[in-house]
Amino acid sequence: MTEVQDNEVTDSIESVEDIKLAAISALETSETSEQLESWRVEFLGRKGRLTALLRGLGSLEIEDRKVVGAAANRLRGELEQLFEERITRSKSSQAPVGSIDITLPGRKPAHGGLHPSTQMIREITQAFNEMGFQTVEGPEVELEKYNFDMLNIPADHPARDQWDTIWIDSETRSDVLLRTHTSPMQARVMEANDPPIRVVVPGKCYRYESTDATHEWHFNQVEGLAVDEGITFADLKGTLYEFARRIFGPSRKVRFRCDFFPFVEPGVDMSIDWNGRWIEILGAGMVHPKVLENAGYDSSKYTGFAFGMGPERISMLRNEITDIRHFFSNDLRFLTQF
Numbered sequence: 160m161t162e163v164q165d166n167e168v169t170d171s172i173e174s175v176e177d178i179k180l181a182a183i184s185a186l187e188t189s190e191t192s193e194q195l196e197s198w199r200v201e202f203l204g205r206k207g208r209l210t211a212l213l214r215g216l217g218s219l220e221i222e223d224r225k226v227v228g229a230a231a232n233r234l235r236g237e238l239e240q241l242f243e244e245r246i247t248r249s250k251s252s253q254a255p256v257g258s259i260d261i262t263l264p265g266r267k268p269a270h271g272g273l274h275p276s277t278q279m280i281r282e283i284t285q286a287f288n289e290m291g292f293q294t295v296e297g298p299e300v301e302l303e304k305y306n307f308d309m310l311n312i313p314a315d316h317p318a319r320d321q322w323d324t325i326w327i328d329s330e331t332r333s334d335v336l337l338r339t340h341t342s343p344m345q346a347r348v349m350e351a352n353d354p355p356i357r358v359v360v361p362g363k364c365y366r367y368e369s370t371d372a373t374h375e376w377h378f379n380q381v382e383g384l385a386v387d388e389g390i391t392f393a394d395l396k397g398t399l400y401e402f403a404r405r406i407f408g409p410s411r412k413v414r415f416r417c418d419f420f421p422f423v424e425p426g427v428d429m430s431i432d433w434n435g436r437w438i439e440i441l442g443a444g445m446v447h448p449k450v451l452e453n454a455g456y457d458s459s460k461y462t463g464f465a466f467g468m469g470p471e472r473i474s475m476l477r478n479e480i481t482d483i484r485h486f487f488s489n490d491l492r493f494l495t496q497f
């Protein structure tokens with residue numbers, strides 16, 4: 160045996176020993192089935208380290224080949240056995256069924272809820288539904304005609320300043336806007352229906368306004384309209400009084416005062432008694448004869464009343480919310496309280 164060959168034999172036998180050490184320590188840290196499989200491929204696979212070693216034996220003397228070959232094959236047998244044992248061990252330690260602790264409390268799934276504005280709108284409209292009003296909805300992108308003109312607010316009317324308007328940029332027309340109140344639905348409902356009419360109209364409104372704790376540039380309103388022969392101011396008062404009792408409790412005091420809106424005559428606002436203070440919650444009045452006529456109604460035959468209120472404002476009162484902007488900031492710490 161030459162010296163070179165001798166070294167080759169020693170090297171190869173050391174390689175068997177190296178592979179054994181590496182394999183045993185790698186097997187100990189293999190936990191998952193993926194890790195175990197890649198261990199098998201690395202050490203026992205057809206392209207694995209042991210196979211490579213055996214393939215390299217060709218360059219050795221026949222005697223040496225026998226020695227190293229035998230050592231390598233022994234190692235293969237050992238590693239196969241260790242692998243089997245390791246697999247059995249990992250299977251029994253996973254044992255998923257027996258390890259479930261059925262006494263642990265379950266994880267509560269997160270669930271959504273109705274937005275506080277929606278809840279308030281539903282409560283308000285339901286109160287009126289029970290008094291015979293039907294709920295209808297209208298467009299948020301509205302024409303100047305319905306938002307203003309048909310409501311007795313012509314283009315040069317100073318009252319337009321009361322509703323700072325967000326106009327829609329359009330190349331084809333200049334009379335499109337985001338409705339500043341739900342009142343345009345008074346005109347639309349009358350235009351499309353004959354009396355008697357009793358509707359409530361909930362929906363989103365928009366104003367070109369800077370925001371603060373009591374003002375938002377977008378908010379909801381609930382409009383109301385009743386038109387028939389013989390409707391009087393007493394009907395308006397009775398209906399709104401009943402509404403206040405349903406929403407704020409049976410002993411709630413209300414107060415009506417004169418107010419001005421171009422589409423009603425006379426116009427009022429209604430306040431409720433809140434811990435000894437009068438808080439204004441809505442505007443109302445008898446439908447202006449011009450508004451009836453604009454919609455094609457005979458104002459000598461028909462009369463009606465209308466009202467409009469802000470559900471966010473009412474919710475703020477009832478829930479002691481101090482900033483209207485909470486409603487639209489999508490903060491879950493606020494929303495999940497409702």
Ligand code: PHE
Nearest residue numbers: 340342420442443465466467
């Ligand atoms: N539309 C009025 C507003 O936005 C409220 C209102 C409605 C007043 C109906 C009278 C009658 O302020």
